[in-house]
Structure formats: structure tokens, C-alpha cells
Amino acid sequence: xxxxxxxxxxxxxxxxxxxKSEIKPHIIVDTDICNSTCPHKCTTWVCPANCYTMDETxxxxxQVEDCxxxxxxxxxxxxGAVDWNYPDPEIGRGVNWNFG
Amino acid sequence: MEDKFDCIVIGGGVxxxxxxxxxxxxxxxxxxxERGEFAGAKNVSGGVLWGSDLAKLVPNYWKEEDGGWERYxxxxxxxxxxEQSTFSLDFKSSHFNxxxxxxxxxxxxxxxxxxxxxxxEAIDASEYPMDSxxxxxxxxxxxxxxxxxxxxxKTGEDEFYADSVIIAEGVNNLLTRQVGLQDKYVPADHMxxxxxxxxxxxxxxxxxxxxxxxxxGMSNEFVGWATNGIEGGGFLYTNRxxxxxxxxxxxxxxxxxxxxxxxxxxxxxxxxxxxxTIKGGEVVEYSAHVVSSGDSRVMPKQLYKDGxxxxxxxxxxxxxAGKAIQGMDYAMRSGILAAETIVxxxxxxxxxxxxxxxxxxxxxxxxxxxxxxxxxxxxxxxxTDTMQxxxxxxxxxxxxxxxxxxxxxxxxxxxxxxxxxxxxxSLWELAKLGIKAGKSL
Numbered sequence: 119x120x121x122x123x124x125x126x127x128x129x130x131x132x133x134x135x136x137x138k139s140e141i142k143p144h145i146i147v148d149t150d151i152c153n154s155t156c157p158h159k160c161t162t163w164v165c166p167a168n169c170y171t172m173d174e175t176x177x178x179x180x181q182v183e184d185c186x187x188x189x190x191x192x193x194x195x196x197x198g199a200v201d202w203n204y205p206d207p208e209i210g211r212g213v214n215w216n217f218g
Numbered sequence: 219m220e221d222k223f224d225c226i227v228i229g230g231g232v233x234x235x236x237x238x239x240x241x242x243x244x245x246x247x248x249x250x251x252e253r254g255e256f257a258g259a260k261n262v263s264g265g266v267l268w269g270s271d272l273a274k275l276v277p278n279y280w281k282e283e284d285g286g287w288e289r290y291x292x293x294x295x296x297x298x299x300x301e302q303s304t305f306s307l308d309f310k311s312s313h314f315n316x317x318x319x320x321x322x323x324x325x326x327x328x329x330x331x332x333x334x335x336x337x338x339e340a341i342d343a344s345e346y347p348m349d350s351x352x353x354x355x356x357x358x359x360x361x362x363x364x365x366x367x368x369x370x371x372k373t374g375e376d377e378f379y380a381d382s383v384i385i386a387e388g389v390n391n392l393l394t395r396q397v398g399l400q401d402k403y404v405p406a407d408h409m410x411x412x413x414x415x416x417x418x419x420x421x422x423x424x425x426x427x428x429x430x431x432x433x434x435g436m437s438n439e440f441v442g443w444a445t446n447g448i449e450g451g452g453f454l455y456t457n458r459x460x461x462x463x464x465x466x467x468x469x470x471x472x473x474x475x476x477x478x479x480x481x482x483x484x485x486x487x488x489x490x491x492x493x494x495t496i497k498g499g500e501v502v503e504y505s506a507h508v509v510s511s512g513d514s515r516v517m518p519k520q521l522y523k524d525g526x527x528x529x530x531x532x533x534x535x536x537x538x539a540g541k542a543i544q545g546m547d548y549a550m551r552s553g554i555l556a557a558e559t560i561v562x563x564x565x566x567x568x569x570x571x572x573x574x575x576x577x578x579x580x581x582x583x584x585x586x587x588x589x590x591x592x593x594x595x596x597x598x599x600x601x602t603d604t605m606q607x608x609x610x611x612x613x614x615x616x617x618x619x620x621x622x623x624x625x626x627x628x629x630x631x632x633x634x635x636x637x638x639x640x641x642x643x644s645l646w647e648l649a650k651l652g653i654k655a656g657k658s659l
Contacts, residue, residue, distance in 0.1 A: 119417075119496050121484045127415070127504035134255075160406065160473040166413045166480060166506035187260065188506035189390035190411040194469050196403055203392065204253055207355045214259050217416045217460070217503045218326030 124168055128184050132214045134205070143182040144205035144212065145169075145191070151199035152178035160194040186213050223249050223350075223380040225560050226371055228358050228393060230257030231326075232267070232546045233530025234386035235333045236553030237560075238352070239275045242340035244561040247349050249378065250337070251371070253357040258330030261388070262507040264412065264453050264462060266291060266321050266437050267329075269547040271554065273318035276336050280317045286332025288457035289435025290319035293428075297491075299442035299452075300614035304491040306438075315434065323435050323455045323462070324546070325416070361385070361397050361526070367570065368397070368525030381569045382525050384556050386549070389508055389531040397526055400518040404534075406469045408513035410450055413479045413506045414464025417499035421459040427495070428456050439543070442610025446485045448472055449601055453543065454495070463487070463496065466509060466543070468601070479506070509545065512537030512597045514590055521581060522574045527556040535586060539593035540600050540659065548586045555580040595658035604643060604651055612642040 135141055147170075152159060159178055161170035167184040170191065185205075192202035205212030225241055227234045230252030238250045254260035267287070272279055279285050292314035297306040314320060334352055341350045360372040361383055370379035385393050394400045419427070428436050440452035449468035454461055465486055467479050486492060509531075510516045517535070521528045529535075530549030537544050559577040563569045581587050599605055616638040620631060639645055 119487070119493065119499055121487055122415075122501055122504070124480045127480060127501070130501065130503050131505075158473055160469065163476055163478060164411055164467075164469050164472045166411055168478070168480075186504075186506055187390075188262070188411065189388075189508040190469065190506065192390055193404060193406045193409040193508050194473070196406060198403075202390065204357050204390070207253060207255075207357060212260070213505075214255060215262060215327040215503070215505060218258055218261050218263070218328070218330075218505065 128167060131186055132216055134207070134212050134214050135210065138209070141211045142206055142209045144203045144210050145180075145182050145185060146201040147180040148199045148201070149178050149180055151197050156197045156199065161191045161200065164190050164194045166190060182211060185211060221379065223247050223378070224564050225382045225384060226251065226378060226380040227384045227386060228371065229386035229388060229530075229532070230254070230334055230352065230354070231261050231330060231386060231388055231530060231549065232333075233532070233549035233553035234384070235330060235337055236275055236550045237384050237386060237529060237557040238337045239340055240554055240557030241560060242337060242344045242350060244557075245345040246557075246561060246564055247346045249351045249353055249380070251356050251358055251373070252352065252354045254354060256331050256354055257334035257352070258327045261326035261330055262505045263324070263326055263546055264414065264455065264464065264543055265324055265326065265546060266455055266542065267324050267546040267550070268321045268542055268544055270318040270320060271547060271550045272322065274554065275333070275550070280319065286329040287322040287324050289323045289430070289433050290314070291321035291323065291437050292434045293436040295436065295438040297438060297440045298610040298613040299440055299444050299489065299491070300611045301443055302490065303614040303618055304489075305613045305617040321437065323437070323457055325457055325462070358393060361393050363397065366524060382527070382560055382563060384527050384529055384553075384560065385532050386529045386553060387532045389510070389534065391532040394518060394528055394532045397523065399520055399523060399526070399528055404516050408511045408516045410466045410468050410509050410511055411472075411479055411506060412464060412466045412509050413483055413504070414462050415483070415501045416457075416460045416503040417463055417496055418460045418502045419499050423498065424456065424459055424461070430456060437542075440486075441605070442607065442614070443489065444486045445606075446477060446482050447475060447607065448477060448482060449606055451538075452486055460502065461496070461499070468511075510534040510536050511601065512539065512590065512593075514594055520578070522571060522577050524570045524574070527559060527574060527577050529553045529556045535590075537590055537593065537597065538600065539589070539596040551584060551586055552581065555584060593658065595654065599651075599654050599658055604647060608643040608647070609651070612638045615641060
């Protein structure tokens with residue numbers, strides 16, 4: 119069986135409000151903290167949707183669009199950089215599981 | 219207040235729905251609030267619902283033509299894995315065909331939705347068919363407190379009032395933290411992330427491959443090579459025409475060993491045994507869910523306060539002590555006990571801690587807290603390097619020798635075992651492990 123790339127795995131996720139161009143992010147990340155005082159940049163390793171990435175210079179970037187609401191970053195970040203919330207049903211993103 | 223509910227249940231997962239069922243049956247006026255489009259839309263688990271509590275909520279659920287569950291477990295397997303081999307403890311018994319079953323595999327988007335339909339039936343049959351509700355697509359922003367007692371909830375501009383609130387919001391327990399029952403930061407050291415794929419097969423292929431009969435099913439846990447050196451383990455459960463295949467991986471280890479969960483999942487899937495098992499399947503969903511290891515250090519200090527009870531994973535009620543990953547059954551039982559406490563509180567018309575503290579007593583006397591307390595050492599043991607890596611390698615090494623037939627004199631098994639132990643650990647290490655395991659299991 120062919121192994122899937124993350125982009126293909128995420129392509130199977132049924133996201134809410136996918137047609138909306140403007141969504142209200144449900145997670146706010148203060149990447150200034152990630153890029154200044156954080157000693158481990160844990161979220162860039164543990165996020166199952168790779169919403170947290172580290173570029174070649176070691177800078178952390180965040181995007182919310184692929185988030186599958188698993189909560190891993192909420193527990194992983196002990197630096198106070200991740201302000202986690204549930205997506206707003208109307209104007210947020212987030213998931214609608216077909217199987218769950 | 220005319221519109222005041224006796225209770226607001228936050229969350230339409232297993233804990234919240236179990237609570238709602240008991241409330242409806244006991245004519246408690248309640249509202250269950252779910253943030254997804256329907257109960258289950260936002261929920262993910264491995265997942266096997268262990269135990270027989272489901273029969274308390276839905277009597278004779280096994281008689282339903284198309285119930286919300288996938289398969290019942292009558293075949294269990296624990297597999298040790300190294301790079302090339304798998305060595306399994308395998309137990310299958312027709313004893314497990316008897317109802318009520320002792321474990322059913324579920325897919326939450328379907329199961330929770332089905333259970334929520336059963337709760338609605340109970341509401342319709344209660345004294346408050348028009349006054350109790352399951353409300354979906356609503357996100358609770360805040361639990362309203364007055365003098366530190368819960369009086370309702372806030373969602374957007376709207377406020378709803380109630381004498382009590384059962385928080386069953388799941389592991390991402392923002393409201394539990396808001397009301398002060400859990401610290402703002404929970405150390406990540408005892409948390410893991412669960413990821414899984416749903417892989418679809420032709421149903422007859424699936425049934426033949428896993429030797430399933432009717433709605434029988436299999437659960438398989440994996441330890442060793444599966445996680446590529448990361449603390450955790452793997453699982454495989456059979457659904458109707460899909461399997462749930464996934465891993466649970468320690469956050470601290472992923473960070474320190476600089477690995478990404480989806481890469482480890484592909485590593486697991488590339489193992490020769492797994493590759494053979496999933497051949498020809500098609501991945502139809504990828505999902506994830508953070509979980510606690512069952513270490514009591516991540517649990518909230520208390521499960522109640524004035525007007526509030528915590529149930530399910532909101533209280534980080536989950537444990538894997540080596541036999542099974544238990545979470546949904548804890549959610550179900552804690553939801554039932556929370557609701558029974560609310561029923562008492564309503565009878566006394568006292569929703570303060572004075573009455574609600576009996577929830578703590580019920581929990582402490584239940585198998586949940588007895589097991590969590592009793593198996594803490596087993597949880598710690600399971601997460602040691604010896605148990606995670608050395609033992610699986612040793613077991614597979616021994617297996618390879620034991621099952622190899624060469625046209626030359628065969629050494630005695632104990633010599634093979636001694637050799638395997640020497641290559642992967644030491645006798646002393648294993649003796650210590652044996653003593654610890656003997657005490658903790």
C-alpha cells in the first residue's frame with residue numbers, strides 16, 4: 119500500500135467553512151516568543167497537521183488553515199505562546215469528521 | 219428565572235451523552251451543548267469502548283440492525299515488534315461473543331450521533347420533552363460564576379442559566395481551566411498525541427483477512443519498533459469495512475528526538491507485517507487527538523466545585539496500563555456518576571459542594587479511580603525505555619531463534635533466551651523489571 123504524504127492525508131479531512139475566504143483563526147500564536155525565548159520549539163515537532171513549521175534559519179511560523187483541532191499544541195507549548203480556542207462554528211475553520 | 223435549567227451539560231461526547239441519558243431518565247431539565255454540527259462531528263478516539271456500561275444506557279444495543287457501533291471484540295492481540303519481526307500474544311474466544319459484549323469498536327462521528335439519537339428518545343419520553351434540549355453548533359465561551367458557583371454559561375452574546383454545569387468538553391479542557399479546576403498549564407511530559415488513519419477495504423476482504431464472523435472484531439496493540447524509538451505504541455482495530463490504524467506518541471520524546479508524528483506513522487505502516495496486513499486498503503481519513511498517558515499527575519486536583527462536575531477527558535480520565543487503552547469507558551461511567559449526583563442534588567435542591575462532593579466519593583469507589591490509583595506503577599513501567607524498546611527487541615530476537623529450523627543441532631530454548639537477553643538487556647535489568655511488573659500488574 120502506498121504511503122501518503124501529509125498533504126494527501128490532510129486532503130482527506132473535511133474542513134468546515136472551506137468555501138469562506140476569510141476565517142477567524144481559533145489559535146493565536148505569539149511567534150515572537152517561539153523565536154526569542156523558547157528553548158525547544160516543541161510545536162514544530164509534535165503538530166500532526168504541521169501547522170507549526172521551522173524555516174532554514176530556525177524561525178517558527180504558524181498557519182491555522184490545516185488545524186484538525188487535536189489539542190496537541192495546547193499541551194505542548196509551555197511558553198505561553200499558544201492561545202488555543204475552539205473554532206467558531208460560523209466563521210471559524212476546524213473539522214467535521216466523517217469517521218472520527 | 220423561568221428558562222433556568224437544572225443542569226447544562228457541555229459537550230456531546232461519550233461523557234456528556236452518558237450524563238444526558240441519566241438526566242433525561244430522571245426527569246432533570248437540562249440542555250446539552252455541542253459545538254459540532256452534530257454530536258460526534260468533532261470527536262476522535264482510537265477506539266474501543268471497553269466494558270459493558272453501554273448496555274446500561276442502551277439496553278439490548280446488540281439487537282439493533284444498524285447500531286452506532288462497528289464491531290464487538292472477541293479477538294485480542296498484543297504484538298512486540300522489531301525491525302523485521304512481530305511476536306504476538308493472541309487470544310480469541312467465543313466467550314466474548316456473549317452479550318453484553320465487553321468491548322465494541324466505534325467510530326465517533328457515527329457512534330456519538332447514534333447515542334445522541336437515543337438521548338433524544340429519552341428526552342421525548344421524559345416529563346420535559348419540550349424543555350430539555352440537545353443544542354448543536356454552539357460553542358460555550360465561558361462558564362458563568364457567581365460567588366464562585368456556576369450559574370450558567372455564556373455563548374457569544376447569549377447567556378443560559380442553570381443550577382449546575384457538567385463539564386464534559388474533552389481533553390482540550392479550556393472551561394475546566396477557566397473555572398480553576400485545572401492549572402492553566404499542564405506539563406506536556408505525560409501527554410501524548412494520538413494519530414490514526416481509517417483504511418477502507420472491501421468488507422469481505424476485511425472479514426477474511428482478520429477472520430471475522432458477522433460483527434466480531436479484533437483489537438491489536440503494538441509495542442517496540444512501531445514508534446521508531448518514541449515513547450508510545452500502536453493500535454489496530456477492525457470496523458465494519460475499515461480499520462483504525464494509528465499510534466500514540468509522547469510529546470516530550472517527539473520533541474527531544476526531533477520526529478514528526480505522521481513520519482512515524484509511515485514508518486509503522488512500512489513494517490513488513492503491517493504492510494501485509496493493510497495491503498490493498500485505501501486511506502479515507504486522517505485524524506488526531508491529544509491524550510494523557512494515565513499518569514495521575516496530569517489530572518485535575520478536584521472533580522467538582524460549587525455547581526460544577528467534571529467528566530471524561532476534561533478530567534484527563536484515560537489510562538493505558540498495558541492491557542488496553544481505556545478512555546471512553548471512563549468517560550461513560552464518569553458521565554453516569556456525574557448525572558446521578560445531579561439527580562441527588564435536584565432532590566435536595568442543593569447544588570453546592572456539600573452535595574456535589576458525593577461525586578468524588580462515587581468516583582473514588584468506582585473502578586475508574588481504583589484502577590488509575592492501583593496501576594500508576596504499571597503506567598510508569600510501560601513508559602520506561604526497557605519496556606518500550608529492549609523487551610520488544612529481546613522478545614522478537616528470541617522468537618526468530620525459536621522458530622528457525624536449521625539442519626543442524628538446535629540449542630535449548632533457555633540458551634536462546636539467555637542469548638537474546640544478553641544482546642538486548644541484562645539479566646539484572648530483566649529481574650528488576652519482572653519484580654516491578656509482578657508488583658504493579
